[in-house]
Amino acid sequence: MTLAMAVDPRPNYLRLAREAVPILTSTQTPFEIGKAYVYREGSDVTLIATGTMTYHALLAAEKLAKDGISAEVVHVPTVKPLDDETILASVKRTGCVVTAEEGQIAGGLGSAIAELLSEELPVPIKRIGVKDKFGQSGTPAELFRHYGLDEAHITMAAHEVMGKRQA
Numbered sequence: 001m002t003l004a005m006a007v008d009p010r011p012n013y014l015r016l017a018r019e020a021v022p023i024l025t026s027t028q029t030p031f032e033i034g035k036a037y038v039y040r041e042g043s044d045v046t047l048i049a050t051g052t053m054t055y056h057a058l059l060a061a062e063k064l065a066k067d068g069i070s071a072e073v074v075h076v077p078t079v080k081p082l083d084d085e086t087i088l089a090s091v092k093r094t095g096c097v098v099t100a101e102e103g104q105i106a107g108g109l110g111s112a113i114a115e116l117l118s119e120e121l122p123v124p125i126k127r128i129g130v131k132d133k134f135g136q137s138g139t140p141a142e143l144f145r146h147y148g149l150d151e152a153h154i155t156m157a158a159h160e161v162m163g164k165r166q167a
Helices: 002-007 053-066 084-094 109-120 140-146 151-166
Strands: 037-040 045-049 071-075 097-104 125-130
Touching: 037 053, 037 084, 045 053, 045 084, 045 109, 045 151, 053 071, 053 097, 053 151, 071 084, 084 097, 084 109, 097 109, 097 151, 109 125, 125 151
Parallel strands: 045 071, 045 097, 097 125
Antiparallel strands: 037 071
């Protein structure tokens, strides 16, 4: 990421997690500013996540698969510019979406996705993130549960938006 940012003339910032997390990029999925990646194909619901939340979205997709639900997981490493093409193609396949981000929900990934979809493809959407609360102290796992950012909450949100899509 730092190499891509160093040559990009636009303003950039990098947000790092304090806990060790699985590495999501590789030579098959390199980092590119403005590019989103489909990490798991699916047909029933799109889970769009950024940063450490992509790992939780992948875990949620595994749980959903046990319920017979095919979840597509899209990793969005950059919120701006947003990869409209990849996101719209995924949501066209599934008809509903859950976004997941570790930070404040207002003005982040979920907001950017909601803006895109409201103009291009209105579908049921649920945004997972911190809802205007001050931070707390605890282990990463405790904080993810406290703020509803873990795979259990992503799984519940997927069921919720699928129900709205069918209604």
